[in-house]
Amino acid sequence: MANQAGRSSTAQERLSQVSDHLSGRGGRRGKRSLLEKHPDDIVVTCALRTPITKGGKGGFKDTAAADLLHGAFRALIERSGIDPKLVEDIAVGAVLAPGGGATEFRAAALAAGFPTSTACKSLNRQCSSGLQACVDIANQIKAGMIEIGVGAGAESMSQQYGPQAVTEFSELLENYKEAANCKVPMGVLSEQMAKDKKIPRSEQDKFAASSFHKAVEAQKKGLFDEEIAPLTVKWTDPKTDEEKTITVSRDDGVREGITAESLGKIRPAFAKDGSIHAGNASQISDGAAAVLLMKRSTAQRLGQKIIGKFVQASVVGVPPLLMGVGPAAAIPVVLEKTELDKNEVDIYEINEAFASQCLYCINELGLDINKVNPKGGAIAFGHPLGVTGARQVSTLLTELRRTGKNIGVTSMCVGTGMGMAAVWVAE
Amino acid sequence: MLEFRTQGYNGYSVKYSPFFDSRIAVAASANFGLVGNGRVYILGLTPNGIVVEKWFDTQDSLFDTTWSESHENQLLAASGDGSVKLFDITLSQFPIQSWQEHAREVFSVHWNLVGKDTFLSSSWDGTIKIWNPNANASLTTLPTHSCTYSAEFSPHSPSILSSVSSDSHLRVFDLRTPASASNHLTMNIPIHTPPKPRMGAAAPVGVPPSEALTHDWNKYRDTIIATAGVDRLIRTFDIRAPAAGPIAVLSGHEYAVRRITWSPHLSDILLSASYDMTCRVWTDGSAMGVGSVRQENMVQDDPMVYGGGKEMGSMGRHTEFVTGVDWCLFGAEGWCASTGWDERVLVWDCRAIMQ
Numbered sequence: 001m002a003n004q005a006g007r008s009s010t011a012q013e014r015l016s017q018v019s020d021h022l023s024g025r026g027g028r029r030g031k032r033s034l035l036e037k038h039p040d041d042i043v044v045t046c047a048l049r050t051p052i053t054k055g056g057k058g059g060f061k062d063t064a065a066a067d068l069l070h071g072a073f074r075a076l077i078e079r080s081g082i083d084p085k086l087v088e089d090i091a092v093g094a095v096l097a098p099g100g101g102a103t104e105f106r107a108a109a110l111a112a113g114f115p116t117s118t119a120c121k122s123l124n125r126q127c128s129s130g131l132q133a134c135v136d137i138a139n140q141i142k143a144g145m146i147e148i149g150v151g152a153g154a155e156s157m158s159q160q161y162g163p164q165a166v167t168e169f170s171e172l173l174e175n176y177k178e179a180a181n182c183k184v185p186m187g188v189l190s191e192q193m194a195k196d197k198k199i200p201r202s203e204q205d206k207f208a209a210s211s212f213h214k215a216v217e218a219q220k221k222g223l224f225d226e227e228i229a230p231l232t233v234k235w236t237d238p239k240t241d242e243e244k245t246i247t248v249s250r251d252d253g254v255r256e257g258i259t260a261e262s263l264g265k266i267r268p269a270f271a272k273d274g275s276i277h278a279g280n281a282s283q284i285s286d287g288a289a290a291v292l293l294m295k296r297s298t299a300q301r302l303g304q305k306i307i308g309k310f311v312q313a314s315v316v317g318v319p320p321l322l323m324g325v326g327p328a329a330a331i332p333v334v335l336e337k338t339e340l341d342k343n344e345v346d347i348y349e350i351n352e353a354f355a356s357q358c359l360y361c362i363n364e365l366g367l368d369i370n371k372v373n374p375k376g377g378a379i380a381f382g383h384p385l386g387v388t389g390a391r392q393v394s395t396l397l398t399e400l401r402r403t404g405k406n407i408g409v410t411s412m413c414v415g416t417g418m419g420m421a422a423v424w425v426a427e
Numbered sequence: 428m429l430e431f432r433t434q435g436y437n438g439y440s441v442k443y444s445p446f447f448d449s450r451i452a453v454a455a456s457a458n459f460g461l462v463g464n465g466r467v468y469i470l471g472l473t474p475n476g477i478v479v480e481k482w483f484d485t486q487d488s489l490f491d492t493t494w495s496e497s498h499e500n501q502l503l504a505a506s507g508d509g510s511v512k513l514f515d516i517t518l519s520q521f522p523i524q525s526w527q528e529h530a531r532e533v534f535s536v537h538w539n540l541v542g543k544d545t546f547l548s549s550s551w552d553g554t555i556k557i558w559n560p561n562a563n564a565s566l567t568t569l570p571t572h573s574c575t576y577s578a579e580f581s582p583h584s585p586s587i588l589s590s591v592s593s594d595s596h597l598r599v600f601d602l603r604t605p606a607s608a609s610n611h612l613t614m615n616i617p618i619h620t621p622p623k624p625r626m627g628a629a630a631p632v633g634v635p636p637s638e639a640l641t642h643d644w645n646k647y648r649d650t651i652i653a654t655a656g657v658d659r660l661i662r663t664f665d666i667r668a669p670a671a672g673p674i675a676v677l678s679g680h681e682y683a684v685r686r687i688t689w690s691p692h693l694s695d696i697l698l699s700a701s702y703d704m705t706c707r708v709w710t711d712g713s714a715m716g717v718g719s720v721r722q723e724n725m726v727q728d729d730p731m732v733y734g735g736g737k738e739m740g741s742m743g744r745h746t747e748f749v750t751g752v753d754w755c756l757f758g759a760e761g762w763c764a765s766t767g768w769d770e771r772v773l774v775w776d777c778r779a780i781m782q
Contacts, residue, residue: 021657021685021702022702038594
């Protein structure tokens with residue numbers, strides 16, 4: 001009686017239960033049913049990443065993407081204790097590697113200890129490649145094609161970022177306006193979008209500074225330690241040209257002491273009167289991430305420790321010039337599919353490609369900004385293109401588990417105009 | 428047909444006393460069980476019709492009731508506030524014991540028919556709890572991780588129990604197995620499995636899972652369990668062959684089936700109550716000698732799945748959802764009682780509606 005609100009929500013739940021009995025929908029969905037545990041759930045038993053380092057000067061500047069991936073695989077096998085023989089397929093998201101990196105990644109898997117019977121593919125859905133890799137593996141498991149798989153991402157922007165990543169457009173493509181738009185550089189179109197959607201520079205700088213601030217705090221408290229697998233690599237000192245062996249164990253793009261004011265002094269990068277600059281856009285970075293997926297029944301049989309489950313993903317297209325609105329388009333779709341209310345989600349990991357587009361999506365969806373990227377995002381520690389989607393899984397699940405919460409969404413905008421989102425539940 | 432009105436309370440469950448042929452308990456709730464009080468009625472069947480012998484009021488809605496198997500004056504009620512209450516009808520007003528452990532609405536209570544010293548409850552919180560009326564706390568908690576509408580002890584063994592839940596699974600637990608293995612769970616049968624493909628018949632198509640609301644153990648064939656729920660179908664399973672899928676599929680109800688119960692007198696007869704406002708009597712076909720394999724052409728002759736089981740009659744006197752139905756254990760085989768959201772308890776002879 002003390003809590004009238006509680007009573008009326010109980011009545012509401014009982015009512016919807018009876019109405020579900022009548023409508024005969026295939027079982028209830030929504031938050032309550034998301035938290036249920038079923039033998040055929042697709043669960044995550046290990047999710048980790050290498051540190052993410054600054055492109056061109058960070059700890060991994062001299063390490064190939066496949067070597068980073070090799071490190072992530074080694075750590076995954078060691079931490080999960082999975083018998084590599086049982087892994088049937090691996091999907092690796094990568095954006096810049098020539099040929100998708102298909103050959104090198106297969107080689108990296110073999111070198112990491114997976115037997116020749118473990119298949120491996122690479123895939124490219126631009127900035128969501130890492131998420132797409134996890135979703136592909138989850139769907140393969142769901143469909144019964146495989147029983148255990150790894151979704152991963154690997155990117156060396158130090159070594160592979162540049163104009164060679166896109167070939168010349170043919171006349172045919174150039175003559176079709178929307179097609180030609182696919183080629184407009186991210187910075188340029190985001191600048192235009194920030195202008196059109198009226199996201200002032202001051203807001204962007206404030207958002208970027210808070211991303212740095214959150215990441216610094218998280219790093220100080222050691223909140224990334226659980227998800228990061230340190231990696232020992234060769235590194236050439238740019239001052240002395242001396243080759244050293246170093247162990248990288250933290251994200252080196254995170255800088256202390258950044259404020260909205262200090263960011264306000266940086267010159268815009270894409271237009272004189274522009275608002276986007278190096279400080280409020282994602283960093284160019286190197287890294288790798290891997291996620292081990294299987295059915296709950298399989299995990300229980302093998303004694304694997306379940307840390308979370310994959311529930312549902314969505315992908316939508318948006319106009320190429322408005323690629324930054326991707327999360328605002330994809331998140332409502334995945335929430336609708338799972339019948340979740342946006343307020344029932346505890347944490348949103350939305351990739352910070354640019355402060356402008358991330359902020360736009362948060363405002364457009366009406367999200368509580370305190371629920372978005374609680375440990376900072378790509379502005380603070382970087383966005384190795386193909387890795388981000390897989391990286392978000394470990395970042396999200398660790399934070400959900402640490403704070404005793406359950407439901408999370410990962411999402412990102414995708415170059416050429418797409419958005420992708422996925423719902424995860426920590427256990 | 429006898430009738431009683433539970434004025435202001437919508438029926439959720441009705442149970443005949445296992446000790447007296449003239450005593451019935453009804454669990455009912457105000458406002459359709461959405462919000463408000465609950466009430467247990469103890470009704471007497473007399474030459475002058477149905478009379479109230481007693482009632483108990485509760486703070487929250489009541490969704491199920493069951494009689495004690497060891498004490499003729501005691502019965503349990505399952506409450507919306509997560510409590511299980513034991514009432515003694517020789518005492519007034521208050522329950523003699525109330526156990527508050529479930530985190531959500533309790534949807535079923537059932538007394539152990541063989542052991543008689545334990546009972547169980549199942550809840551929306553995704554657990555089944557085993558209790559002893561003399562203990563203050565539950566003896567065992569069995570997780571199902573899914574809203575469990577119905578749980579029942581086997582009428583043939585004191586340590587075997589079963590449940591159905593919103594995840595479309597029939598679970599069987601054996602308390603003699605070590606708890607460490609899988610919380611006593613010995614069987615987990617997907618109810619929506621299509622019947623096994625047979626030669627000479629089209630392969631069955633996939634059936635989507637749907638919430639299971641009720642189930643019951645056959646009183647004569649100790650491995651047969653019937654289930655029913657939102658997909659409007661009644662199915663029977665043989666737990667000796669859990670992977671074989673249902674052996675009989677009975678269709679006819681136009682909305683979700685809320686409760687089913689096997690006859691205490693006849694091994695093939697069951698009774699159902701549904702949101703379509705009817706109670707129906709069914710045979711699963713087993714009394715007609717089905718399930719035999721015709722060896723000559725290898726085509727299995729299994730009329731249970733293909734129509735040997737059938738509806739034998741329908742009772743349409745309720746004017747709202749029918750939520751509870753139970754057989755009288757005594758006297759002529761066929762007497763039963765039903766209750767529903769139309770605030771009525773009907774006592775009737777199902778032989779009158781059989782064709």
